[in-house]
Amino acid sequence: MNVMQLKASDFESDQEVRWCPGCGDYAILKVVKTVLADIGHSPDDVVFVAGIGCAARFPYYLSTYGFHTIHGRSAAVATGVKLANPDLDVWVVGGDGDFLSIGGNHTLHALRRNVDLNLLLFNNAIYGLTKGQYSPTSPVGTRSPSTPGGSVEQPVNAVSFALGAGAKFVARGADTLQTHLPTVLKRAHDYKGASFVEILQNCIVYHDGAFGAINDRSESQNVTVRLEHGQPMLFGKENDKGLVFNEQTGTFDVDELTNLKSEDDVAIHDETNIDRAFALAQMEQPGHPVPLGVLYAEPAAEFVDARGFTGTKGAWDRDALKALL
Amino acid sequence: MAELSVASGAADTVRKPPLVVRFAGDSGDGIQLAGLEFAKSTADAKSDFMTFPDYPAEIRAPAGTLFGVSAYQIQFDSDEVLTPGDEADVLVAFNPAALKTNLHTLKPGGVLIVDETHFDARGLKKAKVEANPLEDGSLDGYQLITAGVVKRTIEALAPLELGRKQATRAKNFWVLGLVYWLFGRPLDTTEDWLKTKFRKTPEVANANILALKAGHAYAETVELSAVRDFAEPRIAKHKNKSRIISGTQAMAYGIAAVSALGKRDIVYCSYPITPASILLHALARFEAGIRTFQAEDEIAAVSAALGASYAGSLGITASSGPGLSLKTEAIGLGVSVELPLIIIDVQRGGPSTGMPTKPEQSDLSMAIHGRHGEAPLPVLAPATPDECFWIMLEAARTAIGAMTPVIVLSDAYLANAASDWELPDIDAIPDIDWPEYKPNGAEFQPFARDPNTLARPWVAPGTPGHAHRIGGIEKSSGTGHISYDPDNHEEMTRLRAEKIDRLTARWPEVKIEDGPEDGDLLVIGWGSTYGAIAQAVKELNADGKRVTHVHLRHLNPLPRGLSELLDRFLQAVTVELNTGQLCSILRSEFLKPVECISQVNGQPFHVSKLRDEFTKRLEAPGA
Numbered sequence: 001m002n003v004m005q006l007k008a009s010d011f012e013s014d015q016e017v018r019w020c021p022g023c024g025d026y027a028i029l030k031v032v033k034t035v036l037a038d039i040g041h042s043p044d045d046v047v048f049v050a051g052i053g054c055a056a057r058f059p060y061y062l063s064t065y066g067f068h069t070i071h072g073r074s075a076a077v078a079t080g081v082k083l084a085n086p087d088l089d090v091w092v093v094g095g096d097g098d099f100l101s102i103g104g105n106h107t108l109h110a111l112r113r114n115v116d117l118n119l120l121l122f123n124n125a126i127y128g129l130t131k132g133q134y135s136p137t138s139p140v141g142t143r144s145p146s147t148p149g150g151s152v153e154q155p156v157n158a159v160s161f162a163l164g165a166g167a168k169f170v171a172r173g174a175d176t177l178q179t180h181l182p183t184v185l186k187r188a189h190d191y192k193g194a195s196f197v198e199i200l201q202n203c204i205v206y207h208d209g210a211f212g213a214i215n216d217r218s219e220s221q222n223v224t225v226r227l228e229h230g231q232p233m234l235f236g237k238e239n240d241k242g243l244v245f246n247e248q249t250g251t252f253d254v255d256e257l258t259n260l261k262s263e264d265d266v267a268i269h270d271e272t273n274i275d276r277a278f279a280l281a282q283m284e285q286p287g288h289p290v291p292l293g294v295l296y297a298e299p300a301a302e303f304v305d306a307r308g309f310t311g312t313k314g315a316w317d318r319d320a321l322k323a324l325l
Numbered sequence: 326m327a328e329l330s331v332a333s334g335a336a337d338t339v340r341k342p343p344l345v346v347r348f349a350g351d352s353g354d355g356i357q358l359a360g361l362e363f364a365k366s367t368a369d370a371k372s373d374f375m376t377f378p379d380y381p382a383e384i385r386a387p388a389g390t391l392f393g394v395s396a397y398q399i400q401f402d403s404d405e406v407l408t409p410g411d412e413a414d415v416l417v418a419f420n421p422a423a424l425k426t427n428l429h430t431l432k433p434g435g436v437l438i439v440d441e442t443h444f445d446a447r448g449l450k451k452a453k454v455e456a457n458p459l460e461d462g463s464l465d466g467y468q469l470i471t472a473g474v475v476k477r478t479i480e481a482l483a484p485l486e487l488g489r490k491q492a493t494r495a496k497n498f499w500v501l502g503l504v505y506w507l508f509g510r511p512l513d514t515t516e517d518w519l520k521t522k523f524r525k526t527p528e529v530a531n532a533n534i535l536a537l538k539a540g541h542a543y544a545e546t547v548e549l550s551a552v553r554d555f556a557e558p559r560i561a562k563h564k565n566k567s568r569i570i571s572g573t574q575a576m577a578y579g580i581a582a583v584s585a586l587g588k589r590d591i592v593y594c595s596y597p598i599t600p601a602s603i604l605l606h607a608l609a610r611f612e613a614g615i616r617t618f619q620a621e622d623e624i625a626a627v628s629a630a631l632g633a634s635y636a637g638s639l640g641i642t643a644s645s646g647p648g649l650s651l652k653t654e655a656i657g658l659g660v661s662v663e664l665p666l667i668i669i670d671v672q673r674g675g676p677s678t679g680m681p682t683k684p685e686q687s688d689l690s691m692a693i694h695g696r697h698g699e700a701p702l703p704v705l706a707p708a709t710p711d712e713c714f715w716i717m718l719e720a721a722r723t724a725i726g727a728m729t730p731v732i733v734l735s736d737a738y739l740a741n742a743a744s745d746w747e748l749p750d751i752d753a754i755p756d757i758d759w760p761e762y763k764p765n766g767a768e769f770q771p772f773a774r775d776p777n778t779l780a781r782p783w784v785a786p787g788t789p790g791h792a793h794r795i796g797g798i799e800k801s802s803g804t805g806h807i808s809y810d811p812d813n814h815e816e817m818t819r820l821r822a823e824k825i826d827r828l829t830a831r832w833p834e835v836k837i838e839d840g841p842e843d844g845d846l847l848v849i850g851w852g853s854t855y856g857a858i859a860q861a862v863k864e865l866n867a868d869g870k871r872v873t874h875v876h877l878r879h880l881n882p883l884p885r886g887l888s889e890l891l892d893r894f895l896q897a898v899t900v901e902l903n904t905g906q907l908c909s910i911l912r913s914e915f916l917k918p919v920e921c922i923s924q925v926n927g928q929p930f931h932v933s934k935l936r937d938e939f940t941k942r943l944e945a946p947g948a
Contacts, residue, residue, distance in 0.1 A: 015806065315613070
């Protein structure tokens with residue numbers, strides 16, 4: 001595909017955006033348009049496939065090709081698109097219901113199959129379009145129309161799930177972190193294979209503030225750690241705290257820099273280390289900063305596209321058919 | 326044997342009746358292999374034939390048990406053969422369980438070849454048989470040949486110094502040798518095949534060839550001469566090259582033909598399910614033309630196929646009943662976004678898991694009506710194994726021409742039944758036109774329609790200047806933008822239905838297969854019942870009766886002329902392997918009295934049953 005000089009506005013569709021005012025999806029849409037312009041593929045070579053839910057309306061608001069499918073099946077449809085035409089740049093957008101509830105199976109298989117798709121999970125930990133029921137990522141105790149006494153189920157950790165499914169690229173961003181999110185999405189796009197990005201997204205109507213200070217620009221630094229490959233995992237407004245890897249438990253401990261003998265005790269982020277990625281994926285608030293950025297990117301992983309499947313030597317012709325019979 | 330003796334002793338002008346041979350044994354006994362070799366030998370003898378494997382759902386059930394019995398039946402004749410036959414002239418039973426479950430298929434006086442090796446206390450107990458049928462006189466009405474198959478196979482292979490177990494494996498070829506002798510068949514076809522098949526393990530080829538010859542020699546040595554009166558009919562059926570083909574293989578070639586004649590790749594997505602998976606196996610062997618994808622489930626399979634169609638390829642998926650249930654939502658999406666898609670349903674006994682290896686025609690209602698909302702789509706059904714080739718071309722032309730999902734209803738019988746197929750003249754088949762969208766200067770409208778077919782344009786991602794969005798939300802006629810406008814929804818609903826109805830103009834008018842243009846009894850069949858109906862009607866009409874047979878390949882919409890045809894007969898009756906689904910559809914469509922001859926026992930119709938049913942109706946209209 002040719003790389004072109006494009007502007008974010010080149011990716012704007014003529015459709016009126018119908019999300020609730022203040023929805024985190026607006027922020028994500030803005031970032032995606034910027035990233036697409038930066039990548040520079042013509043909108044004619046880009047496909048957005050979505051399932052059902054608020055997030056899944058995404059394709060209507062872009063000037064690319066788009067397919068708004070059925071609940072949970074977007075990854076499977078996108079796999080078919082890629083099988084038919086591996087040259088397309090294919091993105092899959094869905095919410096926590098789409099990707100982790102009804103479509104959990106397809107997410108799992110798209111990831112372990114490692115088809116070259118960019119999967120964006122807009123996680124707002126609630127069912128928005130159906131008016132506020134708890135979702136598979138809602139924390140225990142979430143009060144909703146279907147759980148008036150508070151939900152009792154353990155939520156699924158999206159990035160742990162993705163790593164467990166065998167994903168080769170797992171990252172996390174947040175809707176309002178408008179300088180951080182583009183770098184994550186660009187990395188996801190550039191990765192050859194199935195790249196999984198969880199985007200923490202605020203639902204202003206049914207689950208406002210679900211992620212606390214994480215996507216509050218002024219507070220975010222205190223409750224998140226920005227992962228950069230080869231860099232020490234420091235966080236806090238003054239970069240005064242760090243993650244120390246506990247060899248005994250295989251998990252990360254949080255410590256003030258002032259308590260450490262040396263800054264060298266702070267763990268260096270290695271995005272190619274799957275064990276460390278699992279340890280990072282387990283870190284949650286409170287107690288740990290939430291890791292944002294690329295948790296894991298397996299270098300040079302074998303990815304699958306149509307060329308890996310049988311029958312890829314082109315269509316038959318009459319002579320080939322006669323020979324076959 | 327009376328019937329056969331008369332024929333063989335009579336003058337040449339008396340036609341010999343068709344013959345039916347049935348092999349039955351454990352699913353590990355090599356029954357299907359022996360049967361297939363017999364079919365190849367039949368093709369070499371220039372007889373027409375039809376075969377039907379009747380196998381259990383269990384892969385390797387415990388040896389000797391009733392539920393582990395596998396059978397293979399073949400009917401052959403000098404005349405056209407339309408079914409695998411109602412009853413066997415020759416039955417081979419490898420153990421007590423096979424005898425118990427298959428004896429009812431043998432004609433009175435028929436030849437019964439039994440391997441008595443397993444008719445000991447243990448074998449009888451496994452088959453839940455009290456008295457030994459070989460000793461209690463219960464088989465007196467048959468020509469019993471107790472051949473000691475295992476013992477003689479081991480004896481024959483003694484020079485090879487194989488273990489007892491390995492030698493025993495050749496017993497199916499020992500029996501095949503014996504059966505070949507009965508029909509005066511040469512052994513060379515099977516010998517050649519064994520040499521090719523086991524060229525890397527010549528010791529296995531030798532063992533089987535030795536067993537084949539030993540069985541043949543045994544039959545010659547002992548007194549089987551009375552049985553040998555079977556004379557091989559010899560005709561040249563086909564002008565061109567032919568081959569043995571099952572419905573599944575024909576379907577695979579049909580899909581390859583769609584790729585060749587459309588000059589496009591096909592993306593075939595499916596999830597393993599009996600009895601549809603064998604189509605995936607057949608297609609996965611092709612090196613070009615068809616990308617096969619084994620999805621994680623039925624829903625993913627149809628979704629990926631639809632995604633492939635969206636991206637400009639033709640997506641095909643196949644399954645059986647339970648899988649079709651799972652696919653329905655995605656098929657509905659296909660109807661809504663108006664993309665081509667082919668869904669093959671190899672029907673089996675239902676509901677739920679039902680009888681996975683047995684044929685039934687009970688998914689017709691689901692195929693036509695089984696989606697939420699108003700979601701009409703074309704439904705096609707091949708009638709014979711070789712029509713499975715042609716139906717794929719028809720399905721592809723329909724799907725692409727009308728931009729719609731198409732359901733093709735096959736069944737467990739068609740998928741597995743095999744017959745001799747005259748290879749089609751590929752040059753005589755027209756191309757499949759892949760529509761190329763030509764911009765006309767005006768703004769692109771993904772839901773503007775062709776005035777004749779009402780099909781919308783198919784513009785795949787990657788097409789410059791035409792990026793657009795589609796989805797399952799109702800679309801504005803023309804622009805395709807999201808629309809909740811009441812009048813628009815009404816218009817779109819009626820347009821989608823009209824588009825399917827207009828297909829009848831492209832399809833052939835209903836055609837009479839056999840029988841007069843008007844009269845007493847119109848028999849309406851669809852799908853795999855073709856052979857049994859055609860044979861029964863042929864026999865009755867030869868007998869001076871007036872029965873007319875039509876066979877529907879297009880089940881939705883129904884073909885032109887059917888309503889008028891119904892008016893020309895005193896009685897109309899459908900023949901179905903369900904409780905009357907087509908019958909209900911015809912009644913509601915035409916408001917005319919239609920009856921149904923129904924069977925849901927997991928078996929194809931017997932010709933004799935249909936002959937009796939038709940006769941009964943001719944004699945007492947409305948009975």
